[in-house]
Amino acid sequence: MLKIENLTKKFGGIIAVNNCSFEIEKGKITALIGPNGSGKTTIFNLISSIIKPDQGEILLNNQNIINYSIDQISNLGISRLFQQPRLFKNLTVRENLLLAIDNEDVKLWKNIFGLNKITKEKQGVVQKILEDVGISETKNKLANELSFGQKRLTELARTILNPHQLLMLDEPVGGVNPKIKKDIAKFLLGLKKQEQTILLIEHDMPFTFNVADIIIVINAGRVIAKGLPSEIKKNKEVLEAYLGC
Amino acid sequence: MIDAYFIHLLILIGIYLILAISLQLSLGYSGLLNLGHIAFFGIGAYVSAILSLSGVPFLISILVAGIISGFFGWLLSLPTNRLKGDYLALTTLGFSFVVYAIFLNWVEITKGPFGLPGIPRPNIFGIDFSSNTSFLILVVIFVLISYFFIHRICNSQFGKALEATRDDELAAKSLGKHTLKLKSISLAVSAFFAGIAGCLFASYITFIDPSSFTFMSIIPILLIVIIGGLASLRGTILATIIIVLLPEPLRFIGLPSSILGPIRQIVFALMLILIIYFKPRGFFGKVDLE
Amino acid sequence: MTNVFLQLLINGIIAGAIYALVASGFSLIYSTNKFVHFAHGGIIALSAYFLFWLFSKLGLNFYLSALLTILFSSLLGYILNKIFYRPLRAKKSSSSVLLVASIAILILLESLVLLFFGADVKIINFIKNNQGIEFFGAIITPLQITIILVSVILFFALFVFMKKSKIGKAMRAVADNRDVAEIVGISSEKIYSWSFIIGSAIAGCAAILISLEQNITPTMGTNLMIKGFTGAIIGGITNVPGAILGSFLLGIVENFGIWFMPSGYKDAIAFILLFIFLLFRPQGILGIKNNQK
Numbered sequence: 001m002l003k004i005e006n007l008t009k010k011f012g013g014i015i016a017v018n019n020c021s022f023e024i025e026k027g028k029i030t031a032l033i034g035p036n037g038s039g040k041t042t043i044f045n046l047i048s049s050i051i052k053p054d055q056g057e058i059l060l061n062n063q064n065i066i067n068y069s070i071d072q073i074s075n076l077g078i079s080r081l082f083q084q085p086r087l088f089k090n091l092t093v094r095e096n097l098l099l100a101i102d103n104e105d106v107k108l109w110k111n112i113f114g115l116n117k118i119t120k121e122k123q124g125v126v127q128k129i130l131e132d133v134g135i136s137e138t139k140n141k142l143a144n145e146l147s148f149g150q151k152r153l154t155e156l157a158r159t160i161l162n163p164h165q166l167l168m169l170d171e172p173v174g175g176v177n178p179k180i181k182k183d184i185a186k187f188l189l190g191l192k193k194q195e196q197t198i199l200l201i202e203h204d205m206p207f208t209f210n211v212a213d214i215i216i217v218i219n220a221g222r223v224i225a226k227g228l229p230s231e232i233k234k235n236k237e238v239l240e241a242y243l244g245c
Numbered sequence: 246m247i248d249a250y251f252i253h254l255l256i257l258i259g260i261y262l263i264l265a266i267s268l269q270l271s272l273g274y275s276g277l278l279n280l281g282h283i284a285f286f287g288i289g290a291y292v293s294a295i296l297s298l299s300g301v302p303f304l305i306s307i308l309v310a311g312i313i314s315g316f317f318g319w320l321l322s323l324p325t326n327r328l329k330g331d332y333l334a335l336t337t338l339g340f341s342f343v344v345y346a347i348f349l350n351w352v353e354i355t356k357g358p359f360g361l362p363g364i365p366r367p368n369i370f371g372i373d374f375s376s377n378t379s380f381l382i383l384v385v386i387f388v389l390i391s392y393f394f395i396h397r398i399c400n401s402q403f404g405k406a407l408e409a410t411r412d413d414e415l416a417a418k419s420l421g422k423h424t425l426k427l428k429s430i431s432l433a434v435s436a437f438f439a440g441i442a443g444c445l446f447a448s449y450i451t452f453i454d455p456s457s458f459t460f461m462s463i464i465p466i467l468l469i470v471i472i473g474g475l476a477s478l479r480g481t482i483l484a485t486i487i488i489v490l491l492p493e494p495l496r497f498i499g500l501p502s503s504i505l506g507p508i509r510q511i512v513f514a515l516m517l518i519l520i521i522y523f524k525p526r527g528f529f530g531k532v533d534l535e
Numbered sequence: 536m537t538n539v540f541l542q543l544l545i546n547g548i549i550a551g552a553i554y555a556l557v558a559s560g561f562s563l564i565y566s567t568n569k570f571v572h573f574a575h576g577g578i579i580a581l582s583a584y585f586l587f588w589l590f591s592k593l594g595l596n597f598y599l600s601a602l603l604t605i606l607f608s609s610l611l612g613y614i615l616n617k618i619f620y621r622p623l624r625a626k627k628s629s630s631s632v633l634l635v636a637s638i639a640i641l642i643l644l645e646s647l648v649l650l651f652f653g654a655d656v657k658i659i660n661f662i663k664n665n666q667g668i669e670f671f672g673a674i675i676t677p678l679q680i681t682i683i684l685v686s687v688i689l690f691f692a693l694f695v696f697m698k699k700s701k702i703g704k705a706m707r708a709v710a711d712n713r714d715v716a717e718i719v720g721i722s723s724e725k726i727y728s729w730s731f732i733i734g735s736a737i738a739g740c741a742a743i744l745i746s747l748e749q750n751i752t753p754t755m756g757t758n759l760m761i762k763g764f765t766g767a768i769i770g771g772i773t774n775v776p777g778a779i780l781g782s783f784l785l786g787i788v789e790n791f792g793i794w795f796m797p798s799g800y801k802d803a804i805a806f807i808l809l810f811i812f813l814l815f816r817p818q819g820i821l822g823i824k825n826n827q828k
Contacts, residue, residue, distance in 0.1 A: 048419065074421035086416035088409045090476070090532050098402070099409050103421050105402035108430050112397050142531075162420050278631055280638075324814045330631040331571060332817055339810040342761060346803035357799070461642055461757075467635070507649040514643035518636055522623060525632075534632055 001026040001197055002047070002078075002166060007056035009042055009221075016042040017053070018221035024214070029188065029198040031208045034218035040201045041083060043218070044170055048080050049073045060166070075103070079164035083171050083201075085151045087143040093154050094139045097126045100161035129157045132190075134183055149180040156184065160191070167191070169200040173207055185211050209233070252377045254489060256449055259384035260442050262485045263391045265469040266478055267438035273475035273532065274399050275431040276411025278330065280463055281321070281337035282439055284344035285314040287458030289440025290447040291348060294361045297448065303367035303374075307387075310444040311437045318436025322429040341460050348455040360454025364447050374448075384445055391438050396478055398434065407431055408476065411532075461510070468517045474530020483528060488513070538672030543790045545670070549679045551786025552686040553745055555779040557763025558770075559693060560737035562778035564612075565767070566710040567730035570633040574615060576760025577644030578735050582608040582742035583751045584648050587657050597661050605739035612735025613728060615640060621724070641756065649753045657751040682744045689740060690779055697775065702729050710773070758802075765809040771822030781819055 002024045009017040017039045024030040032040045045051045047058055049070050057064050060076060068076065088096050099105065104116045130136040133153045138146060146154060156172060172188070173181045181204070188198060188211050202208045208215065209229045217225040217238045225235050232238055264286060271277045289310040296306035325336050348355050355361065367374040367383060374380050398404055409417040410424045417424055447453045469488050473480030492509040500508070520527065525534045561575045585607050589600035619640060623633055667674035697703040708716040709726045717723055745759065763782065770781020785805060792804040812819065 050415070070415070070418040071421050071423050074419050080419045082416070082419075086413045086419075088412040088416065090412055091405065091408055095405055096409075099405055099417075099422075100420050103423075105406040106423055106426055108398070108403055108434075111401035111403035112394070114397075114401075116402050118402070158420070278635075280635075328813075330629060331634045332813065334631055334634055335571065336810065336813040339806060339813055342806035343803065343810055346800070346806050350797065350799040350803055352799075464639065464642055503653065504650060507646040510642055510646040511650070514639040514646065517639040518619060518643075521628075521632055521636055521639075522626070534635075 001061060002199065003057075003059040003062075004043070004047075005057045005059065007043065007046060007058065008054050009039075009046060009051065010054055016221055017046065020056070020218070020222045022216050022223050022226060024197070024199055024216075026197050027192070027195045028213040029192050029200065029211055030214045030216060031212035032199070032201045032216050032218055033203070033205075033208060036203075038218045039221040040218050041170060042221075044080070044168055044201065047073070047078065047168065074162065077163065077165035079159050079162040079167050081155060081159040081167070081169040081172060083174065085148075085155060087146075087151055087155055087158075089144040090142065092140050092142055093130070093135070093146070094126055096143055096154060097129065097158050097161055098122060100158045101125060102163070125161065129161055133157045133187060149176045152176050153180065153184070156187075165197065167196060167198045167200075169198065171201055171203065173202065173204055181207060249377060252381050254493065256377065256381050256384050258485055258489045259381070259388045260445050260449070261466070261469065261489055262388055262482065263438055263442040263445070264466050265473070265481050265485050266392060266395050267435045267442070268466055268470050269473075269476070269478060269481050270395050270399065270407075270438075271431050271435035272470055273477070273530070274404055274411065275407045275428055277337075277428060277432065278334040279337045279432065279435070280334045280460070280467070281339075281341035281344070282435070282466060283458050283460065283462045284341040285318055285436035285439035286443040286446070286462075287344060287348060287455075288317055288436075289314045289443025290453050290458070291355055291361070291443075292440070293444035294364045294447040294453055295354065297365050298361065298363065303369055303448070307441060307444040311440040314440025314443065315433045315437030318439075319429050319433035321436075322425075322432040326425050326428060338460060341458075341463070345455060345458055345460070348458060355455070358454060358456075360452055361447075362452045364451045364453070366451065367448055380449060384449075387441060387445060391441060392478070395434070395438065399476075399478060403427075464510070464513050464517060468513055468520070471517070471525070471530075471534060472520055472527045474527030475532040475534060477527070477529035477531070480527055480529030539794070541671055542673035543794060544787065545673050545675050545679075547787030547790035548683060548783065549675075549748075549786070550790060551766075551783030552683045553741070553748070553759075554762045554766040554782035554786055555690065556686050556737065556741035556744065557759050558767040558778040558782040559690060559775055560734035560741065561760075561763050562767045562772055562775050563693070563706075563737070564730050564734040566773050566775065567706050568620070568727055569710075569713075570620075570630040571637060571764070572620075572734075573634065573637040573760060573764075574640035574644060575612075575734070575738055576756035576758075576763070577641040578608050578611050578615070578738045578756075579742045579745070579759055580648055580753065580756030581611060581644050582739045583746045583755065584652050584657070586743055586746055587652075587659055587751055590661065591657070591659060601743050604743055605736050608739030608742065609732045609736040612731040612738070616728060616731040621727075624727075641760065645753055645756055648756075652753070654753055659746045659751065662747055678747055682748060685740070685744060689737065693737070693775065696733075702726070706730055761809070762805055765805045765812075768809060768812050768817065768819055771819030773818070773822050777819055777821035780821065784820075 005021050007017050007020045020043065034040055046053050049068055053066060058066050065073060065076060098118060101122055104110060110116050130139055133156060135150055135153045138150055143154065159167065173184050185207055191198065212229060215227065215229055215232045216223055217232060225232055225238050268282050271279045292313050293306040293310035296309060297303065321340055325333055328336055349357055366380065374383050406422055406427055409422065410427050414424050465488055469481060469484040473484030492512060495505055495508060521534065557579065561572065564572045564575065582604050586600055586604040589595045589603055590597055619636060620633060623636055662678050665676045665678050667676050697707060705721045705726050706729065708721055709723050713723050766782030766785040767778035769785055771777025789801050789804050793801050
């Protein structure tokens with residue numbers, strides 16, 4: 001579904017992504033792991049079109065997407081969760097989620113004439129995901145007022161509500177407590193059962209090995225290993241790169 | 246006499262209100278620190294004045310004034326799209342300087358520093374609005390129309406999308422929102438209504454010159470928007486009334502206008518600084534000034 | 536036989552010197568504090584009126600008045616920082632908020648001037664004999680020569696100060712990376728104060744020279760600030776030499792510009808240049824691009 005070919009990105013003298021290539025399969029959860037600074041988030045930013053590559057191609061269903069803009073990438077079906085919380089802090093949880101459902105909100109006249117109402121259906125969708133993720137009590141709270149864990153869950157819900165064929169999650173459980181970590185793991189596995197395709201970056205190894213079907217190891221901007229969790233665990237090179245995780 | 250005075254104040258409140266809620270749309274809801282808002286006010290005033298002086302009926306001149314101002318708002322949004330924070334503020338400020346310089350120097354059209362006198366009061370379908378009382382009714386109608394439109398925009402999903410762009414543009418984009426379009430529409434609509442306010446101003450005072458459109462004139466409007474609270478239309482109404490009425494008691498102390506003017510500015514400037522420091526959310530705002 | 540080209544060039548250099556006087560103090564403050572201190576123009580205006588008050592109203596000796604004016608302007612800058620900017624900084628206000636505050640302060644200062652001195656133009660009658668001197672077909676007055684000389688000396692002194700003195704080096708450290716500077720023991724608040732003192736002192740010098748060459752008006756602060764700011768942006772606002780270079784360029788372009796269009800458009804040239812540079816090259820000619828927000 002998503003294929004990275006010979007992707008290279010330099011920042012000044014530093015080569016952040018170095019001729020990197022990999023492919024991810026539909027319906028599976030693929031995890032990118034690797035030491036800090038190995039280029040994982042940069043790869044994500046290249047896919048999202050936040051930055052442009054110096055070389056290489058990014059193919060979504062065999063279509064090269066490197067010249068699309070950030071919003072176009074989203075409309076092509078790639079939904080992104082960022083490493084740092086990026087909620088709309090002055091809007092409520094409900095309002096944050098409603099924005100994800102579709103893009104009719106950009107049409108001025110439709111909205112002025114009241115043709116873009118919040119239907120019962122949309123409200124139901126929002127309610128359901130809040131329940132699935134476990135934060136329905138925060139529905140009318142301002143995003144600013146949530147705890148870190150609640151923020152993460154809200155953002156995860158918003159990312160999923162955004163119509164997509166591929167979910168890109170950057171450290172979905174970074175900094176959350178063990179209970180929420182378990183909930184998110186369960187939730188992601190539930191998504192996989194629905195045949196969703198997920199690409200994630202994580203540092204939490206137990207979580208990753210529990211959730212991922214395939215693990216790709218990135219070091220110094222390139223792929224050094226790819227395989228099932230059980231294979232990766234035994235891979236010497238990987239263990240060296242991580243020096244004890 | 247007292248009636249006439251109050252009617253005058255109400256007219257001013259009405260004009261300032263349209264200016265303030267239009268700024269609220271671009272600043273409070275969209276997060277665009279547009280310090281050049283007065284430029285659109287001026288463009289609307291001059292366009293409508295020139296048209297009215299050429300005999301164009303009022304309803305057409307006010308519409309054209311709004312559309313041309315709106316067009317410049319849209320135009321300004323394009324190159325400033327990637328700018329944020331103080332760079333956006335300074336660029337929009339720079340825009341207002343350019344517009345002011347044009348008002349001052351394009352003497353063939355604007356008569357430069359001499360201004361345009363004798364702007365006719367509106368005459369719509371035979372109804373004459375020369376008296377201040379009737380003009381007030383006209384202002385009220387336009388205030389209601391403007392408030393209605395801006396309120397509808399801000400409270401719709403479009404408004405939520407604007408607020409999302411304000412809060413985190415990258416996140417909005419990653420949800421598929423075309424933020425350039427959102428911001429352009431916001432600036433265009435904001436400029437459109439500022440232009441409407443400009444036309445009302447020109448028709449009321451019946452004389453305009455560049456001195457009403459210097460960058461300093463943004464201070465009372467900015468003050469209103471911040472005191473009322475960013476992203477709060479209700480707060481804007483209250484704040485407009487307060488700010489317009491506040492300097493008025495000074496008139497009765499018998500101070501000459503050469504003193505009144507500076508004192509008014511000093512009071513506004515101090516209030517702006519104080520509110521930024523003590524209550525950057527204003528009365529009803531939910532958003533901090535950033 | 537008038538050499539128009541040379542005359543315009545000379546006029547441009549004089550204007551540039553004046554703008555550079557404004558821009559140098561301003562960009563010193565900007566590079567250290569990282570926000571646009573628009574009120575700098577207000578300090579110039581208030582200082583010019585202070586000079587007028589001392590010299591023309593109280594009848595003090597001119598040089599004494601000038602010295603007191605420079606002390607006044609540095610003190611004023613120091614006070615403004617202490618009562619307005621420092622508390623806002625303590626609240627972690629963004630540079631946009633500080634910009635809005637500085638515009639409010641500028642208007643405050645100009646209104647005070649209007650209040651106490653009225654709107655009419657004031658003149659400082661110090662230079663009695665200021666006949667223009669012929670110079671290869673152009674005319675330049677002794678005062679104008681003095682302005683150029685004094686400003687060049689001032690810029691040189693500023694340059695040496697920034698490079699060699701302890702405070703100057705500390706200022707550059709804070710301008711470069713405040714956090715690291717703090718780690719090596721530099722108190723950034725102290726450096727901010729110094730930047731305002733020195734930057735405003737230069738503003739005082741600017742006020743003195745400008746008052747002699749042009750007349751004193753209540754809006755001179757805003758006008759000069761816009762020109763100085765434009766010069767700083769053109770040359771590169773984050774470094775003082777850039778601001779000075781940009782100001783001279785502005786002065787020259789302005790004066791050559793009115794060769795082609797009505798002189799009223801002189802200011803418009805500056806505004807348009809400002810607008811264009813902010814849009815397309817905000818770091819100026821000499822500046823380095825840094826991330827905006």
